[in-house]
Amino acid sequence: MALTCIKMRIALLAAMLGLAVSSAMAQGAPDTDVVAAKEAAQRGDWKTLDVLRQRLAGHPLEAYPAYWALSGALDRVPDADVQAFLARYPDSPLA
Numbered sequence: 001m002a003l004t005c006i007k008m009r010i011a012l013l014a015a016m017l018g019l020a021v022s023s024a025m026a027q028g029a030p031d032t033d034v035v036a037a038k039e040a041a042q043r044g045d046w047k048t049l050d051v052l053r054q055r056l057a058g059h060p061l062e063a064y065p066a067y068w069a070l071s072g073a074l075d076r077v078p079d080a081d082v083q084a085f086l087a088r089y090p091d092s093p094l095a
Contacts, residue, residue: 063092
């Protein structure tokens with residue numbers, strides 16, 4: 001009986017470890033998207049940047065793709081868009 005209990009604990013531990021690893025891997029994808037967004041901005045690929053910016057909504061670094069998109073079109077965007085950015089990210093280093 002004790003052996004069965006140990007086997008169950010090992011199986012439960014392995015399942016929990018598997019969930020933790022898959023969760024960590026899933027969280028790594030947005031970081032890759034941030035790098036891809038930066039590269040898209042550097043290339044002037046605004047369409048790709050916009051897609052990545054939308055995918056990064058809620059990410060701790062979501063202000064950066066928004067900033068890159070805004071700064072890439074600064075001569076064409078209305079002042080209201082700049083003000084909206086500043087209002088949305090008032091405490092960010094980008095503001």
